[in-house]
């Protein structure tokens with residue numbers, strides 16, 4: 001079988017495997033010491049006071065919406081150029097996601113367009129660090145403060161990124177990470193919220209455990225069986241063996257970010273020779289974590305996509321604008337024309353392979369396929 005290159009892939013080594021095995025041989029399989037160790041490791045890495053680990057990035061988004069008290073009738077501003085879970089988390093709490101368009105060059109939420117979407121019902125903004133580039137958080141903070149909104153960062157693409165010297169994970173009131181295998185570090189499935197707000201953290205810690213006021217470790221310590229469910233929560237717990245994997249993975253993150261940036265530089269260099277194909281814009285004050293490397297072409301996108309796939313290169317499209325999904329069209333009456341910048345971009349983008357385990361020969365194969373096809377298509 002011909003080798004195919006995925007667009008993203010995890011890197012697992014012997015030390016990761018050993019870390020998981022060690023937990024499997026220990027007393028706690030879930031909600032034990034490894035969960036806290038992973039929370040502390042991520043909190044320390046990004047520079048946040050609190051970190052709450054949960055079972056997925058989606059659960060982390062939901063926990064954040066619960067923590068800030070989103071409920072029926074509340075509106076939350078979200079960009080359309082994201083994974084559906086960003087908006088879904090608002091709906092889980094019976095809120096209404098209000099789509100605000102992205103900037104055409106960066107595909108990040110455009111702060112200049114947000115104010116028009118704010119109503120008396122607006123409670124929060126969820127900014128998405130699309131592809132791994134942090135949004136303009138100074139501007140977003142100004143808007144959030146002026147209208148008394150909570151600022152949330154969906155930082156699922158940007159673990160390890162920086163904005164004006166500050167790390168993703170500290171840029172908003174609540175910051176969301178995912179540890180799905182295509183993300184920067186993995187726990188299989190997993191997620192985390194980082195925040196400096198102790199009250200939010202407390203709410204999320206009980207939310208992930210059915211909103212039961214004490215967990216099993218606390219009950220064991222107190223020698224009591226008594227607990228009360230104080231609100232409606234979920235089982236969003238992450239296991240100890242997943243968190244052990246997370247701790248082991250996090251140690252390698254800086255080297256992996258460097259490798260992603262190297263690959264991006266190689267792609268940048270290649271694209272500079274072909275004006276018909278553009279990379280996304282990158283602000284000068286950010287350190288980009290390159291979860292994705294997205295190229296953009298006004299014509300021939302589907303031909304180029306097919307050529308890559310034929311060459312065994314599993315390029316992808318990120319994303320179908322969320323407001324165009326049938327669910328949102330049906331239940332929130334969204335339609336084409338609502339976010340023209342995202343809609344136009346959706347027809348023009350391709351995500352090239354980008355993961356730290358990519359070999360130089362893989363990069364060469366992507367680059368030479370790109371060269372060959374561009375010359376053919378734009379001859």
Ligand SMILES: *Cc1c(COP(=O)(O)O)cnc(C)c1O
Nearest residue numbers: 056057058083085156178179180
């Ligand atoms: C991956 C991702 C999520 C969801 O994370 P899961 O861990 O898969 O639930 C949410 N938002 C964005 C932008 C993502 O990339």
